[in-house]
Amino acid sequence: MNKLYKRFSQIYLSVTSSIALWPSVIALGFLLLGFFTLYFERTFSAVYLEKNFLFPLNSEPENARLVLNTIASGTISLMVFSFSMVMIVLSQATSNLTPRVIPGLISDKMNQLVLGVYIGTILYTLIIILSFKPGEDNNSVPMLGILVAVVLSIICIGLFVFFIHSISRAIKPDTILTRIYTQTKDALQKEVQKTKENEVLKNQKEPLHWIELPSKEGGYLRQIELEALNKIAKREDLMIEVPIQIGKFVVPGLPFLRLNKDLQGNDTLRDEIQDCFIFSLEEVVASNFENGLRQISEVAVKALSPGINDPGTALSAIDFLTLLFLQRMQSITANCLLDEHQQLRIIKRPTPLNELLYRFLTPIRTYGTADVMVVRKLLMCLQHLFYADKEARQHTAIFIKQVNVIRDDADQNIKNPEDRHEINLVLAGIQENISSPETCIKLLP
Known part of the structure; x- marks a missing residue:
């Protein structure tokens, strides 16, 4: 079960850190909106709205197709131009700053929102265009769906203007440094809050002789399941010291933990402890101090x-x-996790x-x-x-x-x-x- 959970955690981290996650979710939402609009067009409420509020609009099928084709082609042009600028900005950031700032620029939620709305508008418009049938009369034109497409195109133009403004600021060194500083400060605060210093760590004696545990895996440390590790330590009456930090590169066969007991010969327990540490061969891009x-x-x-x-x-x-x-000076002391009996189990230095x-x-x-x-x-x-x-x-x-x-x-x-x-x-x-x-x-x- 631990192996399955670890594999699921690795997939979850890869998916959530991908630039394609939120654009895919937004585009799927717009696609569902397109099908819902076609369904709603056949209801009594839609007919009532079109007869009493949307009658001034031109309902000729050819004009409707022209409007939808214009929206689709225009949105595609906006998307191509916008993300051509992103590639230029990333190239400049790599040349003038450092390649390590690229994940922060790519994972910006606003850029993902703009990309998702662009793709979603294109998919929505294509769904509405596909609903047209040869030889149809004016009454079958989905006026409400076309009106929604027009509103979405206006939103895309507004997002394009905002995108130009934000991307021009994003490449400024001061803006990038401020963003990195803010994220690093928040990461430090979360780290301190997650494993708060306890008086038990000061008063309880640590083992005279720590026994090092070599790692069976290698790569960049991506996540530590501290709660699961704490449960194992309580069950086996262990005290575990975690000297490595998120993002550190671990070599197989070299020590990465220290314990108060020798686990030589207990491969099952060693595998269970190892499963609490998730590694990746790609360098970790998550925010940490x-x-x-x-x-x-x-x-x-x-x-x-x-x-x-x-x-x-x-x-x-x-x-x-x-x-x-x-800020690091204020929280440089070791932190710990306790069990419900206030016994020291995990020391994180x-x-x-x-x-x-x-x-x-x-x-x-x-x-x-x-x-x-x-x-x-x-x-x-x-x-x-x-x-x-x-x-x-x-x-x-x-x-x-x-x-x-x-x-x-x-x-x-x-x-x-x-x-x-x-x-x-x-x-x-x-x-x-x-x-x-x-x-x-x-x-x-």
Whole structure:
């Protein structure tokens, strides 16, 4: 049953993340509307409406066909033009930003709504056209159906104008960075709420010796069934530590979990635990905290490349990274799940802050090491983090290490005395936020 459920979950995730889902649903709805309209035309209510309200309309069969043909061909032209623009926008986003922002642009619900209405209007109009029969008289022309088709064509024109406006804004780097930041912040809040920190995690002793469990599958981790994993842990009296995050790549045969008991020889239980983790060979495009950090970091690196040469976007990206690091600092402790007896069962550890800083600031530092504004902005990022950690002083050593690395690169690559003076001003400001007198950050000579 677990295998079947896991397979169903994989199919469900693939379907729900596809760009074709909502357009297909909307188009199916319009198709059903077309058949319902033909049925309704034969009812007494439809005849009454046509005689008393729709009589001023021209009911000649040839004119009706001309109107429907015009609507169908015009909507097809709008659809082709609109999504030719989408392809151009995606090409520009790949060249100027990063290919990782493409799933966010494709999965935009408004773009899917526009595509669905276009396809639905075409299908609806074709159904109405097929209802015409040779040698029919004026009374058999579906006037109500034609009126609905005209209204749908007007809606398509309105959506086309809105689509042009939205797609022109969607390609702006500031808009993309804001969207990624918002999604990443929401993903972090959901992660914290899903497995809230509990006092039990602080008071209960963890096992002295964890036993690592190798993975039988490989690929990108797409989903963790935490509730099912919690039930297994309760039933088998296990304590399970989950160190990996959504989106991480797992290699078969390497450890991906840690348990308080050795499951060697119990293949059934190991398979049951493995089934709680859904993997995919395609890179995960779902919104999660680390994926958002990676996208913003890659946008900054792309902006610093000689072909793009857009340092302003890189500076904005560093600002967004600063905000996200500040929020991660507030929830960097491990989270847990308990059973109904308040016994600790699942420990879910986030990626350490030092690893996040290294993974997502190092590429920017490497590509912008000779740009004084980028170096200064990176130091200001760490200065803000220092200030936020001034009272608790939990991450001071991590920040000092990053500051020294950036300072050393600046010492080697930035030679202008005025630029070095500006960097020293930021380094002096960082030193003021360090409470420990024995810790001293050296200025550039």
